[in-house]
Amino acid sequence: MTERLFSYGTLQDPAVQRATFGRELATAPAVLPGFRTGLLRITNPEVVRTSGSAEHPVLLPSTGPADEVVGSVLELTAEELAAADAYEAADYVRAAVTLRSGDSAWAYLARDGVA
Numbered sequence: 001m002t003e004r005l006f007s008y009g010t011l012q013d014p015a016v017q018r019a020t021f022g023r024e025l026a027t028a029p030a031v032l033p034g035f036r037t038g039l040l041r042i043t044n045p046e047v048v049r050t051s052g053s054a055e056h057p058v059l060l061p062s063t064g065p066a067d068e069v070v071g072s073v074l075e076l077t078a079e080e081l082a083a084a085d086a087y088e089a090a091d092y093v094r095a096a097v098t099l100r101s102g103d104s105a106w107a108y109l110a111r112d113g114v115a
Contacts, residue, residue: 008071
């Protein structure tokens, strides 16, 4: 079964995909309305090494009517989704979201709603 993951940060990077999943994933442009991004400091040294950055974007709910986040939908297996969960820091939580297209996907949000 194919899983869909909305990515707005480092998981869009082909090098991060190869390091995390062992391959580059099929992607398609997507927009997530009702959210904005903030920055989250990552403390996991393996994630920092893989991504090349200690600061990653994080999704935050927004009440601004024009707020939206541009990203990509990644198509991956259940095993690869588990690998994505392992890659993301403990400050993220995976949740189901609805994209502007009406399609559903998983996305990583700020665990406590703030960055």
